[in-house]
Amino acid sequence: MTDRALDGKVALVTGAGRGIGRVIALRLARDGASVVVHYSSSRAGADETVFEITANGGRAVAYQADIARREQVVAMFEKMDADPGRLDIVVNNSGVAAGGPLAELKDEDVEKIFGVNMLGPLYIASEAAKRMADNGRIINFSSTAAKYPGSGSGIYSAAKRAVESFTESWARELGARGITVNTIIPGATSPGMVDANPQARERFANASPFKRIGTAEEIAAAVAFLASNEASWVTGGHILANGAASL
Ligand SMILES: NC(=O)c1ccc[n+]([C@@H]2O[C@H](COP(=O)([O-])OP(=O)(O)OC[C@H]3O[C@@H](n4cnc5c(N)ncnc54)[C@H](OP(=O)(O)O)[C@@H]3O)[C@@H](O)[C@H]2O)c1
Numbered sequence: 001m002t003d004r005a006l007d008g009k010v011a012l013v014t015g016a017g018r019g020i021g022r023v024i025a026l027r028l029a030r031d032g033a034s035v036v037v038h039y040s041s042s043r044a045g046a047d048e049t050v051f052e053i054t055a056n057g058g059r060a061v062a063y064q065a066d067i068a069r070r071e072q073v074v075a076m077f078e079k080m081d082a083d084p085g086r087l088d089i090v091v092n093n094s095g096v097a098a099g100g101p102l103a104e105l106k107d108e109d110v111e112k113i114f115g116v117n118m119l120g121p122l123y124i125a126s127e128a129a130k131r132m133a134d135n136g137r138i139i140n141f142s143s144t145a146a147k148y149p150g151s152g153s154g155i156y157s158a159a160k161r162a163v164e165s166f167t168e169s170w171a172r173e174l175g176a177r178g179i180t181v182n183t184i185i186p187g188a189t190s191p192g193m194v195d196a197n198p199q200a201r202e203r204f205a206n207a208s209p210f211k212r213i214g215t216a217e218e219i220a221a222a223v224a225f226l227a228s229n230e231a232s233w234v235t236g237g238h239i240l241a242n243g244a245a246s247l
Contacts, residue, residue: 175235
């Protein structure tokens with residue numbers, strides 16, 4: 001068996017029951033990592049991800065948590081302490097996009113969008129920082145919407161910009177332990193949240209000189225690089241993976 005880039009590492013991927021997170025989990029497992037497949041509501045998808053990883057000779061376990069609820073994040077990490085009992089890589093992939101006119105602001109939308117996109121990654125990273133091995137990796141997720149905040153998407157864009165600030169701060173805080181922290185900034189990507197909106201898919205495809213949207217495999221490839229030892233000097237950065245789309 002050949003040495004793979006992530007042999008011996010343990011990765012937590014949030015939102016790995018579907019969309020981009022599922023493809024990231026499969027990619028990190030292919031590179032040799034044991035994977036904690038986190039899910040919130042996609043239990044069947046998480047089980048399938050675990051099945052696919054183990055069927056290919058890898059190791060994976062699925063744990064549930066609503067990451068906007070700190071107590072659920074803490075409970076998940078307590079399970080992770082028992083199995084797999086180690087943590088090297090955190091991929092803060094979970095996210096929800098929603099929006100609407102300012103005049104129609106709803107408390108539940110504010111709570112959910114800031115909760116999942118901003119507080120969730122914070123709670124996850126806080127628990128991870130207590131346990132993570134030296135030379136670990138934290139990979140946060142922003143969005144091209146943070147670069148070009150559109151009408152009606154202010155809360156989502158603001159939450160993602162907050163994540164970019166977290167990245168810069170945590171990189172400085174955790175660097176003494178060799179831990180790197182970076183942000184991936186995807187553009188429209190399939191499979192993923194953009195699939196629900198064919199008009200947005202087309203608009204985003206036209207916004208890139210490639211005249212297409214990205215694939216989850218292309219995002220997973222960027223994550224795999226940041227997770228590897230090869231990326232030891234890349235930290236505090238924001239990697240645009242959006243086909244140079246400008247909106
Ligand atoms: N796809 C795109 O076009 C695109 C573009 C820019 C940025 N992004 C970013 O890329 C990341 C992945 O997006 P995606 O396209 O794969 O989205 P998606 O297909 O809509 O999946 C969203 C993921 O977030 C998880 N999630 C939702 N609510 C949660 C909660 N309360 N607690 C924990 N997890 C929760 C879901 O888990 P369950 O299904 O288990 O509930 C699901 O795995 C997100 O951060 C997103 O903002 C995506």
